[in-house]
Amino acid sequence: MSTSRRQWLRQSSLALASLGFASDLLAETSTTIKSGNQKILLNSNENAYGPSPMARKAILDAYTNTNRYPDDYILLLKKKIASHWNIDTSNILLGAGSSEIIGLAALHVRGIDKEVLVGDPAYKVWNGQAEHLGLSMNRIPLNNNRVHDLQQMLSSINSKTGMVYICNPNNPTGTVNDITELRKFTEEASKKTLVFIDEAYTEYADLPSLADLAINNKNIIVAKTFSKVYGLAGARVGYAIAHPDMIDTLGGYQPWPDSAVSLISAVAAMASLDDTKFVAQCKAHASETKEICYAAFNDLKLNFIPSQTNFILFNIDSIQKDFVKEMESQNIYVQFRAHFGGKWCRVSMGTVEEMQTFCRVLKTIV
Numbered sequence: 001m002s003t004s005r006r007q008w009l010r011q012s013s014l015a016l017a018s019l020g021f022a023s024d025l026l027a028e029t030s031t032t033i034k035s036g037n038q039k040i041l042l043n044s045n046e047n048a049y050g051p052s053p054m055a056r057k058a059i060l061d062a063y064t065n066t067n068r069y070p071d072d073y074i075l076l077l078k079k080k081i082a083s084h085w086n087i088d089t090s091n092i093l094l095g096a097g098s099s100e101i102i103g104l105a106a107l108h109v110r111g112i113d114k115e116v117l118v119g120d121p122a123y124k125v126w127n128g129q130a131e132h133l134g135l136s137m138n139r140i141p142l143n144n145n146r147v148h149d150l151q152q153m154l155s156s157i158n159s160k161t162g163m164v165y166i167c168n169p170n171n172p173t174g175t176v177n178d179i180t181e182l183r184k185f186t187e188e189a190s191k192k193t194l195v196f197i198d199e200a201y202t203e204y205a206d207l208p209s210l211a212d213l214a215i216n217n218k219n220i221i222v223a224k225t226f227s228k229v230y231g232l233a234g235a236r237v238g239y240a241i242a243h244p245d246m247i248d249t250l251g252g253y254q255p256w257p258d259s260a261v262s263l264i265s266a267v268a269a270m271a272s273l274d275d276t277k278f279v280a281q282c283k284a285h286a287s288e289t290k291e292i293c294y295a296a297f298n299d300l301k302l303n304f305i306p307s308q309t310n311f312i313l314f315n316i317d318s319i320q321k322d323f324v325k326e327m328e329s330q331n332i333y334v335q336f337r338a339h340f341g342g343k344w345c346r347v348s349m350g351t352v353e354e355m356q357t358f359c360r361v362l363k364t365i366v
């Protein structure tokens, strides 16, 4: 850490302490494993290294303005996102995470006897809301390569289909559909129904976005988030990229379009986009920690799906004990998943130190 940064941190700590702010707001990483009973959170695919140093500074610099509504900051954020993707601000709608964007799409396509075509398994958290809106899920199993079966999905579109949801890279498998095939699929499927492309993890996989398709086609929505590689899950910033007409339609379901994003979250997101060094470091850490885990899985003869994201799905059929509980007893939090007729665990990549601890505990349990 440079002297000037240390100095800045010390000054900011003193200023914040006098205001009653918690000193760990300035901690280098959001989770540490220094003390034995601290939780190691590997269950939500967050970025253990975030927020980025530039985002932390932006938050501290901006908090005194939170007596004002965020309009100006929101416009600046939209302009920044627009220039990042070389699109127009009319192609962007902000939401409280990409979850809100998926929810708006579900609201838009709701209707009696309507269904959403989704992969199985795929990201599911929003399914409860969609079902509450009357939508049913038509789940199409992933193919043998554990990626979306695009052929099968295309031929499954029928008059009931309100939307096709594709998560690429996919959660929970961490796998990626070939982008050329996905482009072709999206163009074809959008002739018949709304296509929603969830790009929450594209940065980890170095995948190009389908944003260019979405801005010219009223039947395609691309969703992005600041919750993953940008390390801002708690700030709740996501956005839709779509044709201006679709942006207007989705924004119509929000009480105040774009303004679920707070002023603090907006400045954090803008700074995160600028902090390319931090993003590169996080991607490198994710690759390093995945290799640590793969080595442990191979050692223990546990099957896993090679991942292009910041999480890995590995098979725990051979583990007799309640694996998640065993992990929890050691303050490590992972997700149990029942997929492909077996027992699996989805583990998110934490810091290098956290993943070494995870592997050590994994070995003792196995």
Ligand SMILES: Cc1ncc(COP(=O)(O)O)c(C=O)c1O
Pocket (backbone or CB within 6 Å): 044, 045, 096, 097, 098, 099, 100, 123, 167, 171, 198, 200, 224, 225, 226, 227, 233, 236, 237, 238
């Ligand atoms: C594929 C995918 N989409 C969307 C989300 C929601 O992210 P957020 O609402 O934090 O942007 C997640 C979160 O885990 C996810 O895995």
